[in-house]
Every structure is written in structure tokens, then in C-alpha cells.
Amino acid sequence: MGTEVDRRVAALWRVESPRVTARLARLVGDLDTAEELAQDAFVAALERWRRDGIPDNPAAWLTKTARDLAVDRLRRRDTGRAKYQVVAASTPLTVEHDLDEVVDGALADDLLGLVFMSCHPILSADARSALTLKLVCGLRTEDLARAFLAPEATIAQRIVRAKRTLAAANVRFELPGPKERPARLDAVREVIYLVFNEGHTATTGDNWITPELCAEALRLGRMLATLTPGDTETLGLLALMEIQASRLPARLAADGSPVLLMDQDRSRWDQLLVRSGLTHVEQVDALGGTVGPYALQAAIAACHARARVAEDTDWERITALYDGLAQISPSPVVELNRGVATAQAFGPEAGLEIVRPLLERADLRGYHLLPAVVGDLLCRNGSHEEAREHFLRSAALTKNTRERATMQDRAAQCASGHGA
Amino acid sequence: MRYMVMHYQTQAMEDGIPPTAQEQAAIGEYMKEAAMSGVLLSGEGVASSAKGARIEVQDGATRVIDGPFAEAKELIAGFAILDVGSLDEAIEHARRFALLVGSDRVDVRKVIEVEDLVLPEQQR
Numbered sequence: 001m002g003t004e005v006d007r008r009v010a011a012l013w014r015v016e017s018p019r020v021t022a023r024l025a026r027l028v029g030d031l032d033t034a035e036e037l038a039q040d041a042f043v044a045a046l047e048r049w050r051r052d053g054i055p056d057n058p059a060a061w062l063t064k065t066a067r068d069l070a071v072d073r074l075r076r077r078d079t080g081r082a083k084y085q086v087v088a089a090s091t092p093l094t095v096e097h098d099l100d101e102v103v104d105g106a107l108a109d110d111l112l113g114l115v116f117m118s119c120h121p122i123l124s125a126d127a128r129s130a131l132t133l134k135l136v137c138g139l140r141t142e143d144l145a146r147a148f149l150a151p152e153a154t155i156a157q158r159i160v161r162a163k164r165t166l167a168a169a170n171v172r173f174e175l176p177g178p179k180e181r182p183a184r185l186d187a188v189r190e191v192i193y194l195v196f197n198e199g200h201t202a203t204t205g206d207n208w209i210t211p212e213l214c215a216e217a218l219r220l221g222r223m224l225a226t227l228t229p230g231d232t233e234t235l236g237l238l239a240l241m242e243i244q245a246s247r248l249p250a251r252l253a254a255d256g257s258p259v260l261l262m263d264q265d266r267s268r269w270d271q272l273l274v275r276s277g278l279t280h281v282e283q284v285d286a287l288g289g290t291v292g293p294y295a296l297q298a299a300i301a302a303c304h305a306r307a308r309v310a311e312d313t314d315w316e317r318i319t320a321l322y323d324g325l326a327q328i329s330p331s332p333v334v335e336l337n338r339g340v341a342t343a344q345a346f347g348p349e350a351g352l353e354i355v356r357p358l359l360e361r362a363d364l365r366g367y368h369l370l371p372a373v374v375g376d377l378l379c380r381n382g383s384h385e386e387a388r389e390h391f392l393r394s395a396a397l398t399k400n401t402r403e404r405a406t407m408q409d410r411a412a413q414c415a416s417g418h419g420a
Numbered sequence: 421m422r423y424m425v426m427h428y429q430t431q432a433m434e435d436g437i438p439p440t441a442q443e444q445a446a447i448g449e450y451m452k453e454a455a456m457s458g459v460l461l462s463g464e465g466v467a468s469s470a471k472g473a474r475i476e477v478q479d480g481a482t483r484v485i486d487g488p489f490a491e492a493k494e495l496i497a498g499f500a501i502l503d504v505g506s507l508d509e510a511i512e513h514a515r516r517f518a519l520l521v522g523s524d525r526v527d528v529r530k531v532i533e534v535e536d537l538v539l540p541e542q543q544r
Contacts, residue, residue: 011508018457059516111456215503223458249534268534272461272501 005049008058013042016059017138020066022110027070029172031117032163035135037073041066111136112227113173115220119188122169127162128191129198134159136223137216147213148198185228189237189294192220196241200248214245225280232284236295239284242277243301246270257402262310274305293329296321315345332364340373348380368397372407379414388414422461422531423510426499427523429468434492436468439522446520454500459513463500497523501531 017038024034044065045058055061118132133139133147141159145152176184199213221238228234250264259265281302284295291299300321307313322338335358343351355374364370375390388411395407439447454460466472469487476483489495500517504510510528518526 007508011506011512014505014509015457015512056519107453108456219458219503223456226455226458276461
């Protein structure tokens with residue numbers, strides 16, 4: 001009996017804890033107390049259900065218990081304050097009235113508030129992703145440690161510090177007003193895409209893809225798209241992640257080595273994700289207005305998704321979209337991709353014209369993909385010897401074992417005079 | 421991992437009796453919540469079998485039978501595909517749905533992913 005209850009409570013934590021924590025955060029104001037009370041509610045559930053069995057509607061039981069715990073906590077906090085105020089000869093507070101106003105707010109607002117707090121811009125990117133995955137996705141510290149390939153103590157410490165930072169800055173549950181909201185949503189999207197990329201290409205070690213993190217990022221993306229309907233950048237981010245994730249089944253060869261986009265077996269792309277991604281891109285188009293960087297990247301990803309075979313790729317359109325992206329969101333990485341697209345549309349020499357200047361940039365000196373691209377374009381241009389040097393440089397720079405092997409292979413192919 | 425949650429028809433559904441406004445509202449509320457939790461990938465309901473057909477295969481030959489079909493409770497009334505971390509998690513989502521939808525039975529089945537398949541090149 002014990003084990004079945006334990007299993008169900010663990011599953012319920014994943015399903016219900018974000019809502020419970022969100023509601024509690026609205027009630028008590030701060031994340032630390034909210035998380036602590038959510039845990040208390042689940043501990044109470046475990047004890048009670050081991051004895052009496054699980055109720056038909058455990059979610060309702062958990063919500064009510066959490067609410068009772070919060071009210072109790074607020075009363076005590078308030079009593080403390082009231083005692084102080086009696087001493088200070090002040091009027092007592094009317095707790096009940098205030099509580100009723102906040103207890104039955106909309107779930108969407110609760111969740112959005114929780115997301116905004118967890119992704120607060122005063123936190124470092126690492127802290128934001130850890131906190132968001134823990135509180136909004138209901139992951140346990142050990143899950144996070146596994147996903148980030150970090151020791152549990154490190155993750156636990158990161159979360160404690162994040163909550164301390166929020167408390168020190170007196171960050172309370174809030175829904176940012178219309179003026180602040182775009183910037184705050186940008187911060188949320190940044191976290192989601194960071195988590196996705198962490199999963200998409202594990203930056204260190206042998207593991208090229210950590211699918212759990214991709215799945216969590218997609219879940220967060222869908223959640224945010226539901227909570228902020230009509231936001232084209234959020235839809236763009238979701239579409240971008242869906243289309244990129246659709247390729248995951250095709251990204252590894254049987255021996256575990258990475259397969260590049262152009263070489264992938266497209267029949268293995270996940271059609272449910274492709275369709276969903278393309279639908280979201282169409283929604284962005286239908287909504288109109290100014291397109292942001294995520295929506296543009298999604299439009300680029302959609303060009304690839306629509307091509308049944310690699311040869312059908314509309315590189316001229318992709319080049320035009322990259323030109324747009326380079327204007328609104330210029331970065332060396334965008335420039336690099338623009339170079340790749342241009343080379344596909346107008347030949348390797350046109351691509352090298354864009355990419356070569358990047359070799360001078362100090363901030364790209366450690367970026368392994370730059371020499372990989374330059375090597376590839378030189379190779380196609382017939383400059384095998386020069387290409388070989390760039391492939392070797394890329395192999396030396398990457399931290400990923402499998403990527404290194406791929407680059408060394410290409411260097412070896414160059415040495416034998418046929419680079420492809 | 422993905423799970424397909426399928427709910428089965430009742431005789432009332434097969435007879436084309438629509439759910440009450442109250443039931444529809446409850447289901448709508450649930451779908452909204454499921455969307456908010458970010459697990460819902462896709463989902464549809466299907467009409468009574470009177471509006472469908474069945475293809476039977478025997479000895480390599482096909483035969484089309486028009487609906488309705490007799491065994492109403494053996495027919496699916498709708499499905500949803502959820503992206504969740506475990507079967508237990510899928511069950512908890514499906515359990516809430518089962519209590520609302522008015523079915524006697526809801527099946528939770530794992531969607532086969534590419535990594536579950538033995539691909540030809542891996543058999544070498």
C-alpha cells in the first residue's frame with residue numbers, strides 16, 4: 001500500500017505542484033514560503049493517504065490543504081504583527097477579508113506570476129533555469145542534477161541562492177504591468193530557450209542530446225503560449241523549439257555520431273511536432289505586426305521543415321530571413337548562419353565573404369562552429385589544405401567528444417584531397 | 421514520453437446525445453487547464469459510429485462496412501496525446517479527465533517513439 005501511495009504522490013507532485021505552488025506564491029507573496037508550504041501539503045497528503053487511502057479528487061484535496069496551510073501561516077504572521085501593533089497601540093489587521101480576495105484568483109494568473117518570479121531578471125541565467133524547472137515544471141533536484149550533468153549539491157545550492165537573492169531584493173508575487181511586461185516576457189523566453197538548448201546540445205561530455213530538457217522546455221513553451229495568447233514572440237519560440245525538436249530522432253546515426261540537418265533522413269522527423277510548429281508559424285503570420293527574433297528564427301526553421309528533401313530547401317528565402325534577423329538582432333552567430341545560407345543560395349564564395357570577417361573577431365576565437373563552417377565552405381571551394389586547418393581548429397575547440405571526432409574525420413578527408 | 425489517452429463511448433454518446441452544457445463546460449475547463457500545464461500535444465473527439473465506417477480485412481481482401489456498429493462500448497469516443505515524464509503522470513492527467521468525460525473506461529497507452537523501434541541499420 002505504502003509504495004502505491006508513494007508513487008501516486010510522486011506523480012501528483014509533477015502534475016499538481018506547479019499549480020499548488022503558484023497559488024501559494026500568490027497567497028503568501030514569496031517563493032521560499034510557497035515552496036515550503038507546497039511540500040508541507042504533499043507531506044500531509046502522504047501521511048493521510050497512507051492511512052485512509054487516496055481520495056477521488058486528490059488535486060482538490062491538495063489545493064485545499066495548501067490553502068489552509070497558507071491561511072494558517074498568514075494568521076500566525078499576522079498575529080505576530082498584531083501583537084507588535086497592540087504594543088504599538090495600532091489597529092489590528094483584517095486578515096480574512098484580504099485573504100478571500102486573493103484565494104480564488106484565476107489559475108492562469110497564478111501560473112504566469114510563478115513563471116515571472118522564477119525567471120526574474122535579477123537572477124543569473126543558471127539560477128533562473130534551475131528555479132523554473134523546479135517550481136514550474138515540478139522537477140526534483142536529483143532530476144535537475146541528472147539533466148544538467150551536475151552534482152545534486154551544486155543544483156540545490158543554486159536554488160537556495162536564487163531564492164535568497166529574490167528574498168533579499170524583496171521580490172513578491174506580481175504580474176508585471178503592460179509597460180514592464182514585454183521585457184519580463186523576454187526574460188522568460190530566454191530561460192526557456194536556454195533550457196531547450198542545454199537539452200538540444202549538451203555542451204560537455206559524450207552526451208549529445210539530453211531529451212528530458214528539450215521536453216521540459218517544450219512544456220514551458222506550450223504553457224507560456226497558453227498563458228499569453230496572441231504573443232507572436234512566444235508563438236515563434238514555441239514553433240522554433242517544436243521544429244528543432246522534430247529533428248531529434250534523425251540527429252544521431254546508428255553509431256551515435258551526429259547527423260547534420262542536410263544529411264538527415266527527413267522521414268524520421270517527428271511529424272506531430274513539425275505540424276504543430278508549422279501551425280504556430282502560420283498563427284504568427286496571421287497575427288501580423290512586427291516580427292521579433294524568435295518568430296524569424298521559427299520562419300527559417302519552417303523553411304527546412306517544409307522541404308521534403310534537402311534539395312528542395314528554399315535557400316533564397318532563408319537568406320532573406322537571415323538578412324532580416326541580422327538587422328533586428330545582429331550577432332556573430334546570426335552572421336555565421338547568414339553566411340551558411342548565403343553560400344547555399346549563391347555559392348561558397350558568397351558565403352565566405354560574410355563568414356571570413358568573423359575570423360577576426362576576438363569574441364569568436366573560442367567558438368568551434370566558426371572554423372567548422374569556414375572549413376566546409378573552403379572545402380566546397382576546392383581549397384582542401386586551408387579547409388583542413390580549420391577543421392582541426394574546430395576539433396581542438398569543441399568540448400563535445402562526438403563533435404570532435406566528426407571534425408577530425410573531415411580534416412582527414414581533406415588531407416586525402418576529397419573533402420566531402 | 422508521449423501517451424495516448426483514449427476514452428470509450430457510452431451508449432448515450434453512440435446514440436448521438438450531446439453532453440449537457442454543464443458537462444461541456446467542465447470538459448472545456450479541464451482542456452484549458454491541460455493546455456496551461458503544457459502537456460497537451462493534440463486531441464480530438466469523434467462522432468457516433470453512424471457517421472463512420474469500418475474496413476475489415478480477410479485473406480488480403482478488404483470489405484467496407486458502414487456504421488453504426490453494435491458494440492458501442494468497444495468504440496473510442498476521442499483521444500488526447502500528452503507529453504509527460506512517466507506513465508504515472510499520464511495516469512493522473514487521465515484520471516481527472518475520466519471523472520469529467522462521462523466514460524466508463526479510459527485507456528492510457530504509450531506512443532511508440534523512434535528509440536523504441538529497432539531500425540534496420542541497427543540490426544546489422
